[in-house]
Amino acid sequence: MHLVAFGLNHLSAPVAIREKLAFPAEVLPAALTGLVDSQAAKEVAIVSTCNRTEIYCNSQDPSAALLWLARYHDVSLDTLKPYLYQLDAPAAARHAFRVASGLDSMVLGETQILGQLKDAVRAAENSGTLGILLNTLFQKSFAVAKEVRSQTGVGASSVSMAAAAVRLAEQIFPTVGELKVLFIGAGEMIELVATHFAARNPRQITIANRTLARGHALAERLPGNTNAVTLAELPELLAQYDVVVSSTASQLPIIGKGLVERAVKARRHRPIFMLDLAVPRDIEAEVAELDDVFLYSVDDIADIVEVGREARQQAAGHAETIIGARVAEFSDWLRQRERVPLIRSLRDHAEQQRQQALKVALKQLARGEAPEAVLELLSQQLTNKLMHPPTRALSGGKGADPDALADAVVRLYRLHPES
Template identity: 65%
Template sequence: MHLFAFGLNHHTAPLAMREKVAFPAETMGTALHDLLSCSKAAEAAIVSTCNRTEIYCNTQDPSAVIEWLATYHQLPVNKVEPFLYRLPEDQAVRHAFRVASGLDSMVLGEAQILGQLKDAVRTAEQAGTLGTLLNNLFQRTFSVAKEVRTRTEIGANSVSMSAAAVRLAERIFPSVADTRVLFIGAGEMIDLCATYFAAQHPKSITVANRTLERGQALASRLNGQAVLLADLPQVLPQHDIVVTSTASQLPILGKGMVERAIKARRHRPMFMVDLAVPRDVEAEVGDLDDVYLYTVDDLASVVQEGRERRQTAVVEAETIIDSKVGEFMHWLSAREAVPVIRNLRDKAERLRRHELERALKLLEKGESPAQVLEALSHALTNKFTHAPTQALHNAQPPEREQTLALISRIYGAHDNE
């Protein structure tokens, strides 16, 4: 078994190159079959995301698999190779463990990659390209990722503005799923933040924007509705969470409008996140009872704290991974001895059958059972000890001592016995 992994990611290759070697989900099965038929790989799994394309395989010819990747995407090998990392044996194991644990991600500790890895393994299983080696590698990979996330805080702290906003909202409300969320603006920051909140499946999502068309484009992806900024006084009281980020030079939400909204809500709490610079929400709004207002600076401090805690968790995670890599490599080396063990047992079984048949024939002829058994035991002893005895006799002086020590260890034969 020869484990080998290679690929490129956001650390080694620009987006333009990552796009060229990506594998669409709908063609992954076909690609896996093509890989096994066109290269010397016995097993293979492909991980393809926006940040990485990696191939894990069981092969004796890594260069043939690398060449396949370039050929499959109609690229010269020399255009792809400068961006690739090559990971044989234990390096491949450690890399798989780190990727699944979120240590190799653009956002340290993110959990999405684990699901993407599981999808890749499921696809390889369905395509029939996953064998004993890779199946064991990935099952242990998932186990290590679970242990890292259970025993460390690698994923427990927010490290992005959007994640921090969701985490802060969860301090105010028992569940975001029980809230109504209003997004003001439809730019990149709102788009990203809305994705995080939408993943919590709130009761409703509303997008308020200066132009209805752009607001509807975002709302349709979120299964929400769109309104104009002019409608804010009417819709604001209906929402528990408000996230705003526009390019307005003046505040959109003044103290008076929010005060009226809180009154209409009968003082039920409202969580507000102002990601805009200049601010969309008047600073005085933060003084109102039942309003929890956070600015971009507030979130930045939460994010920084989360990053520091995750960096501390990295040391613990790497320690866990190192020990698990050692366990897997021990299993792998033991697997490499399986063919020899099988051949040894097969040879011993042939010798046993041969001597047994001979003994049975002697018994049929009326020979003494005691003498037949004695002859059988002597014959088996001689044949089982023939190979090591010959090895000792034929060993040259430089290797005789090592051969003697090895045979003594295998057979438990020592001078004091």
Template identity: 60%
Template sequence: MQLFAFGINHQTAPLDVREQVSFPEEAMEGALRDFVGQRPVREAAIVSTCNRTEIYCNTEKPDEATRWLADFHHLQARELEPYLYKLPREKAVKHAFRVASGLDSMVLGEPQILGQLKSAVRFAEHAGTLGMLLHKLFQRTFFVAKEVRSSTEIGASSVSMAAAATRLAERIFGDIGEQRVLFIGAGEMIELCASHFAARHPNRITVANRTTERAQSLAHRYNAQTITLNELPEQLALHDIVVTCTASTLPILGKGMVERAIKARKHRPIFMVDLAVPRDVEPEVAELDDVFLYSVDDLGDIIKEGLDSRQGAVAQAEAIIDSNVINFMHWLESRELVPTIRALRDQAERYRRHELERARKLLARGEDPQKILESLSNGLTNKFLHLPSYALNHAVAEERDDLVDLINRLYHLHRPE
């Protein structure tokens, strides 16, 4: 079994690269089947978030696996290569543990990534690409994440993306109690943002979503209005704060639409946070006067606040992770010995059956049972010792001492002084 992980994240690739290799939820299972079906890959799971796209797999040919990511997204491999990290075996294990524990996130200790990893496992299960190795890896990953969070203060004082967006809005508007807030999308990230903004009691909250049912469920909790995405061109100008995070593969808010909204607002400023990957807002919108546009990568400075109070927990978390990496690698190495152990046992079973059949025939002929037992034991002994004895007798000089030491270890022998 060859465990291998590869991908890009917010530390290795800018947003305009990350959005090119993201996987929308509706494409995930098809992508997994394509990956396993066309490459020398036995198992696979894909983690795709606003900050990372990475693939965990069981493959003997990692180089062919990494090429698939570029091929699937119609990119040249050389375009992606500078941003890729490639993690074999224990490096992949440690990376998975660190990601789940919030140590590899833009927001140190943030808990959302754990749910995203669990979603990746569900997609792999439904696609039929989650085998024994990855199942064991992710079960251990979730266990480690729970241990880190319960044994350390890694999540204390964590500033989430949602909290950072709220703080930015307050820096621009001061008290946002008079502002009108528009949320585009109704997923987990928008729900988190809605809870933070609603706590500031804005003048009005509106939720826009492709399907009204999900938008209405969110709106009901925060006494908000709902609109459809088709109503955005007319409704955008009525809002001072816009937070968007959808799974759309194309921008929802173009420069022209926002420009018209600014004119209708008579150049009153509008604050926009785009938490989607790929982006929901065309990057050119940032060029407009009176528009304050922030992407996920723009929230770094605010997110770093409170970091010092959590750094002491990082060393504890890393120690927990290192210990569990060692335990997992012991399990993995033991699994890699299974074919050899099975072959050894199969050979011993063939010897046993052969000698047993021979003894039964002798018994059937009425021969002395005592002599048959003696012959049976001698036959088994000779068969078991023939190959190691042959190897010792035919060993060349440079390997003889190593072979003798190995046989002494295997059979618990002691060399004569």
């Protein structure tokens, strides 16, 4: 078993690089099976969020898996290398445990990543790329996350990205209650942000989504004046909204600079607050160049989510202690699994010796020899065959350190030679 993890996150790469490696949900099954089919890995799970793209795999050739990643996204490996991290088994386990516990998140202690990890595991399981190694790693990760949550205050007083979005809007406008808010997309992140905005009772909330039915379903779950439209209606409607929050799985921008420029003109230069939580980005970066437009990406809200971080950092020390102990346990399990082929080979060898001795004994019995004599000879033959390799190794004095070999034999057979 060769556990390895590699990828990039909000700490190692800007959003302009992270969006190049994103895996939308609809392409994830094909990507998982494609990596396994390439023979670069035996097991694979891919975690792809706005803050990270990480691949956990059972691979004897991590460089081949890295090359597959670069080729899949049509990005040169040289371009990616400054931003990528690659972790061997113990470090990969520690990283997975920290991610699940919210210690590696932009918002220290946030809980959304745990659900995203579970979604990634479910996708790998459904695609047939989750084996015993990765399943054990992630089940252990979930258990560690639960232990950290219950025994530390690492998640206390955390400001979620959804709450941070409202705070940003309140820095630009006097009150959310007078605003018309447009949400593009209808996924989990949009629902979280929309729920926070709805609590401030804005004048109107509109959900723009590719499928109108899903947009209506989300609008109906929100209080207040809500409705839904299709993405095709955005060019005509954009100028009506003071706040635009977008988070879709689109691989190309949905809102371009020209569209926003026309909207600002129609609004007679009343400001627009735009928050792009998508990776890849939904709103062209050039939109930020326009006057009266306040465009923020997922990386730009980092300062706001720092509130209460100092207290959570203290709790994180206790969490790291818990994680360290669980990494040691997982490493022990890995070492045990690595010895399985050797144990199986040893038992197969012993079974061959037994079968040979038994075959001889049965022939002797068939010739009418006394059972007592046959059993005595059988026991002697088995003892001699099984003891011959260690006895020869001890008396030969060649190869490995003879003292270390002698100590190993004493431990294996629980001997007391001094008596």
